[in-house]
Amino acid sequence: MRVDVYTPLLLSLLLTAISPVVARRVAPALAARVLTAAAVVTATATVWSLVLLAVTLLDDAPPVVAKARQNGLRLAEPVPETVGVVACLALAVVAHRVGRAVRAEYATRRALRRLCDEHPGDTELVVAASPVPRAFAIPGTPGRILVTSAMLGALGPVERRVLLAHERAHLAYRHAALVTAATLAVAANPLLGPVRTQVAFLVERWADERAADAVGDRTTTAHALARAALTAGRVQPSCGLSFTDRAVTRRIAALQSAPPPHLWSVAAAVLALGALPVLGAADATGDLLSLLTRVLL
Template sequence: MRIDVYLPLLLSLLLASVSRPAARHLAPGQAARALTLAAVVTAGATTWTLALLALTLLGDAPQVVADAREDGRALPAPVPEAVAVLALAVLAGVVLRVLRAARTARTTHRTLRRLCEGHPPGTELVVAASPRPQAFAVPGRPGRIVVTSAMLAALRPDERRVLLAHERAHLSHRHALLVGAVTLAAAANPLLVPVRRAVAYLVERWADEQAATAVGDRDITARALARAALVAHRPGCALNFSDRAVTRRVAALQTAPPPRVPLLAAAILALGALPALGAADATGDLVQLVHGLLV
């Protein structure tokens, strides 16, 4: 348990380090799915290992110590007590961060759904009168696309087709679930924040590629993205733009679509599975330890 219990934390750093290269070299959909699944498994493993470390404090419980002394047995120390106390404090922080992230996501979703109230059930597009150019997909049943009048006015007809195809891709591929899952994973394990950023970028690239396929022209898609970025007054309001992200996305559309590389995707998934194996091995060690105390 001395080594295995720390393995998920070390592998979290490795997963974070490969997330950006994966975003550059893999097909967006493939990379987004693989990174999200790996991050969720890794976050679960690291959270469980923190719980295992905290559980070692039970060996210092007064009744356990008294029983051991009566039987003339020495209590093993799987980890230093200071490490176990620190793990307990970190675990409490994990719970608070995950609850806060879940509450924020729920509040945001409710706010967005309220914007769509009053429209017929079959309405996909909701146009909001606003001087701020914005466009975003609102997941749910049914999914909606909210676009402001300023954004529509800023784009040409063919560019509007790109915008709508982009947002439809978010809905049809359930990108909100991927982003939500990796956001909770990063809340549980802050070492995975680079993975969360990579997935957020990848779902936008994924939607870009879907839009380019739908309109049949990568140049028009790139032009629509660039124009939307120019009319946006703040980061993230139009098609989730930021200065660096929009440059990378436009450049990507001016080249051939990235290939699907199953072996690399499998390697990312394997990297996510290794923390789970380490946590399982540490759990077995703890079970044996507890069994030795009870026998």
């Protein structure tokens, strides 16, 4: 347990280091899914490791000490007591961060959906009269696409098709759920912050590729993205997925080259990396249970 319990933290750093490489070389749809899955599993294993470290403080509880003395046992110290105390504090911080992230996601989605409340429930496209050029995919049942009149006015007919195809891809493939999962993983394990950044970028790249397929022209899609980005200016990211969010220059460059391949071997390696923290946490759990069983039984 002395080593295994720390493996999720160490592997978090490794996952963070390789995520940009995966994002560049693997098809966006596949890369977004495997990075999100690996981040969620790693974050879960990290929290469980903190729980294990906190549980080691039980060996100092008076009833446990008395029971051990009655059985003539010497209590082993799995980790220093200071580490257990730090783990307890870290768990409190994690609970606060996750709760705050959940509230922020809920509040943002509710605010976006309020903009669509006056429209019929089966309306997919909502056009808001606004001088601010924006376009969002708003997840929910049903999902909505919110576009301002300024954004529509800045784009030509083909460019509007690109924009709508992009936002429809966000809704169809539940990109908001992937970004939310990555966001919660980062709330539980801040070391995974760069992975969340890559996932948010990849879902935009994924939607770009689907839009290019829908209009049948990658160059036209790149031009539409560039025009929308110039019109919108700097956009503050939110859980409503926006057409002009996330590294527009990189996305335009990617559309001017061939789509990246589905490197299943790389995807499998990332998933295997995500599974290693679970194995380490499971081994540490077994060691701790064995120790507590000898003391308490």
